[in-house]
Amino acid sequence: NLLKLDSLDHLAWGGWSGSVITPGSKENSILYQRITLAADDDKHMPLKQGTLTKREIATIGKWIDAGAYGSDYSPTMKQKNSWITSNYQLPLLPKTSPPKTNPIDNFINALAKKKGHTLSGTTPSINLVRRLYLQLTGLPPSEAQVNSFLLRPDKSKLIEKLLNSQAYAERWASLWLDLNAYADSTGNTPDADRRGAYFYRDQVIKSLKNDWPINKMILFQIVGDSIPLKFFSGREHLAANLYGGPDLFTNSPGLTIFSKHQNMMERTIYSNLGMDISCARCHNHPELPISQRNYYQLISAFKNIEVLHLNLRENLIEDDIQYKKELREAHPRQLKDPAFLKKVHRYYRQQKPLKIISKVEAQEIHVRKRGVFSNKGEKVSFALPDIFRGSNARIEYWKKLALERYPEIKKTPYNLERLALALWLTDSEQGVGKFVARVFVDSVWRAHFGRGLASSPRDWSSLKSAAPMHAPLLNWLSLYLIKNNWSLKKLNQLIASSEVFARASATSKRSLAQAKSFYHRWYPVKLSAEMVRDSITKIGVGLKLKPYGPSDWPYLSLDSNQNYFKNDWFYNSKEIRERRSVYAHRKRNRPYPALGAFGLPK
Incomplete structure (x- = not known):
């Protein structure tokens, strides 16, 4: 019923x-x-x-x-009192004996001792240096780097060095890109290449290297096209707001446009609030924080978006030289074939960044009964969910704030509703920034330890979710992130500096099961697909550390190219082919086999 x-x-x-x-x-x-x-x-x-x-x-x-x-x-009131929607304050640090300097150790040690678990000692230095390199940079240390640390085991100094490396930015950009469904192709049946998508990927890496505040990155990603140019420089302005998600091509132009806006909204809510609200397309659900009407009201914030491909190639002479060099190295024999040459020229010349613009005319948004596009219900306008305690859901407040904070926005093509949504998501005082910070911190913790402080990623989507045992630590770290200007580097520094991070591994099946929940021992962490491939490449043939630029086409057997990619896989030069996996061309429907085999997120 x-x-x-x-x-x-x-x-x-x-x-x-x-x-x-x-x-x-x-x-x-x-x-x-x-x-x-x-x-x-x-x-x-x-x-x-x-x-x-x-x-x-x-x-x-x-x-x-x-x-x-x-x-x-x-x-x-029962829904508003759910753990995932309740407001939270800074929890008191538990007292430990002996006292700890890192708050993470206070929370973890106090709970472990309360449950009767014995804390393990510190892992040997040779294990610790490998753990630090893998977790912070995604790459294993070289023999020289290991020996250097064993000679002078200064953990704080090594952590600082790794946090400021290019490899650190590339490792954590992979997490951001996965959360935002980044790919170099459109998905669905054509799975056509988005040849300018890499501009967005490069901007994410640069932003993390410069330690941009996470809430600033979220804001610019959602509404970068509406914020005055003085906050950007050239290509950064265009690249900071690329929306991930597949393109859906149908016989109905209206459905095609609507589906794109629907994907943008769902991905924005999922990547920031952790909520999979796709069920609300069709009906209200007592466990979902978002009603069906509110689902379509949120789509309204994206209703006048259009994606343009802009030809803004910089340094044309240098690009042309590099392009011809790659062409000669990658296709020495095929260059004699005019048809092949024409195809390759067309591909390389179509490297264009994507820009989000706001159109004056916009599609009207209606509730779609049972989620069927042709079954129109009532017309709705933009509104924010009024379920997060301590947040202000009045849309007029956020529109007014948008105009106060960015007065120049009146002179640019903009979508004020989308800017209001972005401010609501990133403001930790009146908006839901505290909830966004908590979801982000949980993702970072999961990247380090293999599981989050929340019981499951699915918890964020259900009002029936019970507060996890580590909720106080999760709340404390979330407010620490906000207090420190949303700095991912400072959050990672705190985690990597803790005793919890440096603990010895569990030694028995029983202690292994307990360590998974209580962190009194180190629980083995599965490496991501990118980390596995990059480690093999670095140790084997050597990894080329050239950053940025068009996505690479790693080596693929002739068989795989013909059968799996239908001869739609281009080859770069050997030098480019051996770069990090974050730069590998990512087909949305057909992941590169060497990454897909190790669990690349879909």
Whole structure:
């Protein structure tokens, strides 16, 4: 039974037979008809619970006749008190004996001792140096780097060195790109190449190398096209707001455009709030923090977006020289074939960045009944979810703030609603920045330890999720991130400097199972697909550390190219082919086999 009466949204939606109220007419409303039936009638409501009083029936009738007005979506107190939507404050540091200088150790040690677990000692230096290199840079240390650390085992100095390296930015850019569904192709049936997508990837790497505040990166990614150019420089402005997600091509232009906006919204909510709200396309769900109406209201913020390919190639002479050099090295024999040469020229010349622009005309947004595009429901306008405690969901407040903070925006093509959404997501005082920070911190912790402080990534999508045992530590780290200007480097420095990070591994099956939950021993961490390939390449043939530029096409057997990629895989020169995996061309539907085999995220 889909019928729920706990909100106006659910009343309007109704059950399988449709809405149970007809605003303005109680006589035509199923709800009113049922409550006025005789008590012995099989269809009388409430079922087997007596009859409402005449006063109660009259009040409901008057409300329906008056238009059945009310809040668009009124979350229940139970929903607002859910762990994932409740406001949180800085927790007190647990006392430990002996006292600890790193707050992470305070929280972890106190809980482990409370549960009766013995803390393991520090792992040998040779293991620690490997762990630091792999977790912070995604690459194993060389023999010389290991020997250097063993000679002078200064952990703090090594951590600082690694945090300021190019390899660090590339390793953590992979996490960001995965969260935002980055790919070099459109996905779906054509899976055509987005040949300018790498501009976005490069900007993410540069931003992390310069330790841009994470909330600033989120803001610019969502609405970089609307923020005045003085906050950017040239290509950075264009690259900072590329939206990931597949393109959907259909026989209906309206559906194609709508699906793109739908993907943009879902990815924005998922990457920042951790919520998979795709179920709300079709119906309201008691576990979801977002109602169906609110789902379509959020799409409204993206309704006037269009993606343009701009020809902004810089340093044309240098690019042309490099292009011809790569061409000669990669295709010495095929260059004699005019047809092949024409195809390759066309590919290289189409390297263009993507730009998000706001159109003056925009598609109207309607609720789609049962999620079917052709089944239009009511027309909706942009609104923010009113379920996060301590946050301000009044859209007018955020529009006013947007104009106050960026007054020049009036002179540029913009979408004020999208800027309001971006500010709401990144503001930790009035918006949901504290919730965004918590989801991000959990992702970072999972990248280090193989599992998050939240019980499961799925927890963020369910109002029934119970608070995890490490909720105090997660809340403390989230507020630490905000206090330190959303610095990922400072967060990683704190984690890598902790005793928890440097612990010896579990030695038995029983201690291994316990270590997974309580962190009193080091639990073995599965390396990401990129880390596995990069490690093999570095140790084997050697890794080329050239940063940035067009995506590479790593080596692929002739068989795989013909059968798997339908001869749609280009070869770079050997030098380019052996770069880090973050620079490898990523097909959305067909991942590079050497990465797909090791669990590259889809």
